Amino acid sequence: MRILVVEDDPFVREMAVSGLEDDGFEVIAAADGGQALSLLDTEIAIDALLTDIRMPEADGWEVAKAFRRRFPDLPVIYVTGYSERLDPVTGGVVLPKPYKLSQAISILRTWDT
Template identity: 70%
Template sequence: MKILVVEDDPFVREMAVAGLEDAGFEVTEAASGGQALELLQAGITVDALLTDIRLPGANGWAVARAFRERFPDLPVLYVTGYAEQMQPVPGGIIISKAYRMAQVISALGTWAA
């Protein structure tokens, strides 16, 4: 399963990528919403999206909308430290920071099954 991790905090991104790779996922990373959209325009294909909500360039909602235009059934995990800004997301799961990789892997497992 190919996952795009979009996270502007280098430490959090590194931990997410390492945890997902250790669990056997193929991971591509983006440091901003803008970079994620550039990857989409370049033709990246992914099986799931793990995105922070507050990002430079484009927020996580915009990134997810753009990816869902191309991949309508794409599983999306939104992570945020700003629970008060959560929006209802059909087909998506919202996880509050600080999260454990077990939460992410468990959620991804429900889609992989």
């Protein structure tokens, strides 16, 4: 399963990428929403999206909606350290920060069928 991780905090991003790779996932990382959206101009193919919500250039809501236009059934996990309006795509899951990577992995495993 190929996961796109979009996180602007380098430490959190590296922890997520390393943990997901250690658990057998193939991971692509983007440093912010703008970088994630630029990946749509490539031939990227992903099976799930794990995205922070508050980021520069484009927030996680925008990123998920853009990726859903290309991949209509794309599973999405949103992570956030803020209480804010919730606008997940249908089927999206919101995890509050700090989150345990095992929570995200458990959700991803249910989608990896």
